[in-house]
Amino acid sequence: MEWDGKMGYPPEMRESIKKVEATRPARLHETFPMMSPQEKEDILRRFHPDYIASAFREIRIGPNKGDRTPHELADLLEGRPLIDPDALDLEQIDYDTDVLVIGGGGAGSAAALLAREQGAKVIIATKLRHGDANTMMAQGGIQAADKENDSPAIHYLDVMGGGHFVNDPDLVEALVRDAPMVIQWLESLGCMFDKEPDGTMITIHGGGTSRKRMHSARDYSGAEIMRTLRDEVRSHPEDITVLEFSPAIELLMDEKGQVAGAVLQNLETGEHLVVRAKATIIATGGSGRLHYQGYPTTNHYGATGDGLVLAYRVGARLAFIDTMQYHPTGAAFPEQILGLLVTEKVRGLGAQVVNADGEQFVFPRETRDVEASAIIRECVERGKGVRTPTGMVGVWLDSPMIDMIHGPGTIARALPAMVRQFARFGIDITKEPMLVYPTLHYQNGGVAIKPDGSTGIPGLFVAGEASGGVHGRNRLMGNSLLDVVVFGRRAGRAAGQRAKEARLGRLTLEHVRAWNQQLAQAGLLETAKPSPQVLPDYTRKIR
Amino acid sequence: MAEELVPVYIMGKRYDVPPGLTIMKAMEYAGYRLVRGVGCRAGFCGACATVYRLAGDYRLRVGLACQTVVEPGMYLAQIPFYPAPRAQYDITKLQPTFATLVSLYPELLRCLGCGTCTKVCPQELDVKDIMARAMRGDIAGVADKSFDCIMCGMCVSRCPAEEAQYNIFILARRLYGRYIAPRAQHLAKRVQEIEAGLYDQDIQRLKSLSNTELRQLYNSRDIEPE
Numbered sequence: 175m176e177w178d179g180k181m182g183y184p185p186e187m188r189e190s191i192k193k194v195e196a197t198r199p200a201r202l203h204e205t206f207p208m209m210s211p212q213e214k215e216d217i218l219r220r221f222h223p224d225y226i227a228s229a230f231r232e233i234r235i236g237p238n239k240g241d242r243t244p245h246e247l248a249d250l251l252e253g254r255p256l257i258d259p260d261a262l263d264l265e266q267i268d269y270d271t272d273v274l275v276i277g278g279g280g281a282g283s284a285a286a287l288l289a290r291e292q293g294a295k296v297i298i299a300t301k302l303r304h305g306d307a308n309t310m311m312a313q314g315g316i317q318a319a320d321k322e323n324d325s326p327a328i329h330y331l332d333v334m335g336g337g338h339f340v341n342d343p344d345l346v347e348a349l350v351r352d353a354p355m356v357i358q359w360l361e362s363l364g365c366m367f368d369k370e371p372d373g374t375m376i377t378i379h380g381g382g383t384s385r386k387r388m389h390s391a392r393d394y395s396g397a398e399i400m401r402t403l404r405d406e407v408r409s410h411p412e413d414i415t416v417l418e419f420s421p422a423i424e425l426l427m428d429e430k431g432q433v434a435g436a437v438l439q440n441l442e443t444g445e446h447l448v449v450r451a452k453a454t455i456i457a458t459g460g461s462g463r464l465h466y467q468g469y470p471t472t473n474h475y476g477a478t479g480d481g482l483v484l485a486y487r488v489g490a491r492l493a494f495i496d497t498m499q500y501h502p503t504g505a506a507f508p509e510q511i512l513g514l515l516v517t518e519k520v521r522g523l524g525a526q527v528v529n530a531d532g533e534q535f536v537f538p539r540e541t542r543d544v545e546a547s548a549i550i551r552e553c554v555e556r557g558k559g560v561r562t563p564t565g566m567v568g569v570w571l572d573s574p575m576i577d578m579i580h581g582p583g584t585i586a587r588a589l590p591a592m593v594r595q596f597a598r599f600g601i602d603i604t605k606e607p608m609l610v611y612p613t614l615h616y617q618n619g620g621v622a623i624k625p626d627g628s629t630g631i632p633g634l635f636v637a638g639e640a641s642g643g644v645h646g647r648n649r650l651m652g653n654s655l656l657d658v659v660v661f662g663r664r665a666g667r668a669a670g671q672r673a674k675e676a677r678l679g680r681l682t683l684e685h686v687r688a689w690n691q692q693l694a695q696a697g698l699l700e701t702a703k704p705s706p707q708v709l710p711d712y713t714r715k716i717r
Numbered sequence: 718m719a720e721e722l723v724p725v726y727i728m729g730k731r732y733d734v735p736p737g738l739t740i741m742k743a744m745e746y747a748g749y750r751l752v753r754g755v756g757c758r759a760g761f762c763g764a765c766a767t768v769y770r771l772a773g774d775y776r777l778r779v780g781l782a783c784q785t786v787v788e789p790g791m792y793l794a795q796i797p798f799y800p801a802p803r804a805q806y807d808i809t810k811l812q813p814t815f816a817t818l819v820s821l822y823p824e825l826l827r828c829l830g831c832g833t834c835t836k837v838c839p840q841e842l843d844v845k846d847i848m849a850r851a852m853r854g855d856i857a858g859v860a861d862k863s864f865d866c867i868m869c870g871m872c873v874s875r876c877p878a879e880e881a882q883y884n885i886f887i888l889a890r891r892l893y894g895r896y897i898a899p900r901a902q903h904l905a906k907r908v909q910e911i912e913a914g915l916y917d918q919d920i921q922r923l924k925s926l927s928n929t930e931l932r933q934l935y936n937s938r939d940i941e942p943e
Contacts, residue, residue, distance in 0.1 A: 347920055361894065364891030364893070366860060369898060394864065402887075402890075409808065
C-alpha cells in the first residue's frame, strides 16, 4: 500500500531510527559539550539565516531609511496605504474610546485589563477572533526568577547574553523585575501552572538559561495564559469591547501630531470603521507569515507584521528588524505539519538532538540561534540529515529518552499537545523520535519602545512581539510569553493614564498623504505593494 | 509521476485535490482564501472544527481542518462559530464549589449523559465524564481532565441538552487555579523581595558594567546542573 501520511514513518526513515535506538543507551549518560563563545560566533556567521546577505536590503524611505531588513518586510514597510485619505469621512466616528488596543493576543489582552484598571474604556480590535495569536501557540513556558538559587539579576545576565549584549538594558530590567509579579498575577487569575503538591512551581531549563526558571502549564502554556486572559477580558464587557475580524489598516492622527485611534476594516463586509482613541496600543505580534527566505513558520495565520507598517507610517522608529528567530525544532515530518513548533520543552526535559547515524552533534540547550545553526550545518554541510519522501531534510529529536530519564508517563503528562499532534499522523513520540529542522518562529525586533511601552510618538504605545529591543538579536525560550504579559501590562497602564489627560484635536490622515508623497518622490508609488498585508494568500493560483 | 487527485466535497461542491493535504490546505488548493475557520493552523486555537462524512458511511466525523488529512469522497463543512452562553462573573468573588457552577450554569443539571459530546471532541477528551464530574462538584477533576480543551465548540453544537461545556470547563479551571491549587510560597516571597528593592543594586551593577565585563561575567556564569 502506498504511504499516505497517516501511517507513521516510511521504511527508509525507520532504518535511521534503528541507529538512533542503538546509540540511545550510551547517549543517556553522555553530555555533548557546549560551544565556546568563539565557536558560537563562527557557526552563526556561517549558517544562521540572518547572515545570508542576499535575503536583505536597505529600506528606501521612512525613519529607518538605510537600515537592512528582509526583502519581504521592506516591501511592506515601503508599501502603499490601503485607504484613500480623500475618500474617508473622518467626521463620522464609529467608536469613541479612551484606549484602542490593536491586537487580541496576550499583549493586547493584558494591556486592555490594565488600562481598564486605570479607569479607561477600552476597545480591542483584532484581525481574527480574540485569542487567535501566537500567544495561544506557545507551548514550552514562561520564565521568572522566583526560586531560591535564582534572582532577577541572574535572569538579566541570561537575557543579555542570549541577545548578544545589544538588548536595551532598561527593557531587560523591566522584563526580569516584573517577571515574578506577572506569574503571581496570572496565578491569581486562575492560570493552572505545573506545581508540586505543596504549591512549588515546577521549573526546568530552556536554551541559554543558567537556572531552571521555565514555568509551564503542561505544553499548553501559552494557551492556558491566553484563554485565562481572554476569559478575564470577557468578564468586563461594560469596560472592554472586543471587535473581532476587524484589523486596523491605518493609524489616525490629530492635527496636534498625536496618534488618535485607527481605521479598521471589517474583514467580512469590507466596511471601514473610524475609531477615535486618546491612546492607542499596537499589540499585533510578529510576521512569520511573511515566510522570510521561504521558510515555513510556527506562526499564527494572522502574523503579517501589520503593526510595524502602521507605526512606521506615523514616524515610529524600528529596532533590530534585521534579525529573525528560527526555532531549532520545527516539524520536518510529516509534510502536513511541516514547520510547526516542536516545543523546546522537549529538550528542556532531556531529549537530545541526533543525526541520521544516531550521533549527537550539539549540546541540546544552546541558545536558539546557535542550536538552529548547528542543525543547518549538520544537514547542509555535513550531509548527516535524514531525507523525507517529500525531499525535506531534518535531524532527530530523541523524545523517548524523556521517559527513560524521568520515568514512564512523563511524556504523556508533560507534553500532551505534542503526543496528540504526532499521533494524528501515526507517530508515537513516547517510542519514536521526531524529525525536526529550523523554522521561522519570531520577530526579534520591532517598534522601539521605552519601558512603559511608549514610542516617542505621542499617543502611540507598542507591546509584545511587535516591539523591539528587549531581546536584542536573539530571544530566549520563555521570554516571549513573559514579554507579552510584562509589556502588555506596562503599556496598558501607561495608555490608561494618558487617556485621563490627553486632549485630541481634529482627526486627520495627513500622514498618509505625506507618506504617499514620499513614495512618489522616491519613485516607488507605482510599484509599491499594498500594505499592511492583513492575511497571507495560500490559494492555488487559478485561472 | 503525476499524483492522482482525489475528490472532496466542500459544502457539497466537488473539488479534486492532491492526496495527503490537510482539509485546510485542500480548501486553499480549491481556491478558498480563508477568513473564518482558520487560526493557528497547528491544533491549538479551535478555529477550524470541521464535520464530515465518508462515502458509504452513516457516521458523522469531526476533525480540525488543520490537522486532518483529506480522504477520497469526504463530504465536509466547517463550523467556525457556534453560539454558546457565557455566564458573567468576577472570579475574585466566587467560591470553588458546585453551587457556583450550578448558579452560573443552571443548565448543567440538564445533562443527559448521552456521550454525544465525547464522540465529537476532536481533542478526544471524555467530555461526558468531565460533565459528570462537574455535576458532582469535582472542580479539580474538571480542571484536570478538561485541560487540553481548545474551546472549538463541537460539543456545544451537538449537545441535545444545550450545554455550553467549554465555558463551564474554563470556569472550573480558573476556580481551581485561583482557589484550590496551593499558591506558590516561594513566588510570593520573591515578589515581596523585589518590591522591597532587594535586587535593585544587583541589577544596577550589571547595567553599569562595560560590554566586555558583561561578556566575561556571562561566559563564566555557573549553570545549574540537570
